[in-house]
Amino acid sequence: MKKMYKITAPEGLHARPAALLVTAVTPFECDVALTYKEKSVNLKSIMGVMAQGVTPGSIVEISAEGPDAEKLFQTVTEVLISKGIGEEC
């Protein structure tokens, strides 16, 4: 499963928003990746996510495979919207 999101947080996907996202997906069983500019990183790795340097307004792809993938996407969407980090596109 994969979905595209637009990052709207004014500082991009840095420290605080990355931490929120990583914390939200860590409890899930399935592997989850974030792809930005053709480079994929583990979305459960705060350092991997921050090192991507995702700037505001960018489109990222989040992909996950596994039994709880559907629930994971619900959570991701919820966190992104409620914390003002991004939106589905």
Place this chain on the structure above:
Amino acid sequence: MLEIQGIAVSDGISFAKAYCLKDPDLSFEKVTVLDIQEELERFKTARGKAKKELQEIYEIAQVKFGADKAAIFAAHLLVLEDPEMIAAAESKIVSGMNAEYALDEVANMYIEMFEGIDNIYLQERVADIRDVSKRILGHLLGIEMVDMNRLTSDVVIVAADLTPSMTAMLDTKYVKGFITDIGGKTSHSAILARTLEIPAVVGTKNATQVIQQGTTIILDGTNGKIIVNPTSEVLSFYKQQHKQHIAAYEELLQYRSMASFSADGCAIEIAGNIGKPEDVDMVLNAGGDGIGLFRTEFLYMGRQELPSEEEQFQAYRSVLEKMQGKPTIVRTLDIGGDKHLPYLKLSAEMNPFLGYRAIRISLTQHDIFREQLRALLRAGVYGHLKIMFPMIATLDEFLSAKAILLEEQQYLKNNGYLVAENIEIGIMIEIPSAAIIADIFAKEVDFFSIGTNDLIQYTLAADRMNENVSYLYQPYHPAVLRLIKNVIVAAHQQGKWVGMCGEMAADEIAIPILLGLGLNEFSMSASSILKTRAHIAKLSKQQSKLHIERILLLSTADEVKEYVKRHLISP
């Protein structure tokens, strides 16, 4: 038993175990491991211990400092548990490296990567990675890490230096005093020690080298003495001294509810300097007549981003409400010099005290300044607010700052906010140029507040953080006294009042001179208020006035000191 002499900066005596804040030696060797399974296990155990520690710190920090400041530890936990970092280290261990080396390699890889990205947020994460990897490394090497947040018994902190934010984090429930290798009477840690009312000795040069962790020490903040491993006789002598100190303090308590008058019945104002809204309680407990200086920069420090207007409004409002109508002077942001805000991305300077700081920043970064002024103006409704600008060197600076303030006042009114009207607007006199043209300023401002720490530093051209020139920190230097006189005379000619919020305002020798010069308000650390009120109650303003002309003709600071002692303090 061993004695160390330093500079006494905050009164009182403490008896406690030393708590040394020095970086532990985390050096290790690169070795090839044979039992890989055991090495992986060792790595896991060390991470587990680090995690437990961090969770504890996180919880304590949340209670103590609020979720905002505690967030840093949540970030550390995420770094600690980063699956990519763990996997990378583990794969190095599997290839035969010892855990210490593997961890160090991986941490350095991330540090290099983050340092290479042109982004301040990411560069700041480097500090987190360093912190976390040090914590794990400490456990791998079996070294206990120091951690001020996990104190459970009384200690005296021993450190090379304490940054302002570190000092702000001190928990006075357990921290009974501190000792530093460097620093002087006016370093920020010294000022904070007085605010927190804990004894402190600074500038000991080598305390961190000679004091071992956990050693019993006596800290005599009144005489600048530290006794390491005292004999029982010495300990009982100091306990006696401590009792006397307490008794003297209790004697002073009678002045708490008294008005501030000189012996000949002249009213003056004795106010307190504060750094945080909580400090107001100490000023009120000491019976302060007002707040002469609220250093707002501490609202901006020890955090990742600027405080919002709302956050500032709440802080200012709480101070003004607690003061119940007593005058409260708030100084606008005074950052730069030795006070940094990493998130403002100010570049390092050759001469920070002569550089881009205080009002100079406010007048170029308008957003920050306007936000602070709006918060202040809105809060002004809840008490007796006065606003002052720091580091004013030219009249233009003051006029620009004032114009911005008035614009924001109008803006708020237009948008339906209740704002304080007729707020007194003043400046700090801390640059000689302003002191010299005080007559010109006096026509424009509502008041002056003399900041002596900087005024002395600039008048004598001696960096007050530099121990080699600390002998030039001379409050009684005739040049300083003449500048102060100039300011007071100029203000009074225009019917304006003058306060002093620098160290000198609580100095026993300086007080009779300032009284004679006609200073209207003395503002100081809460811990000095009662002593000063008692001191002034014994001095005659008229008598002091008679000596001023002669004092101003003396040639050296020492002569001034001798003269005041002989003629004014114990005539």
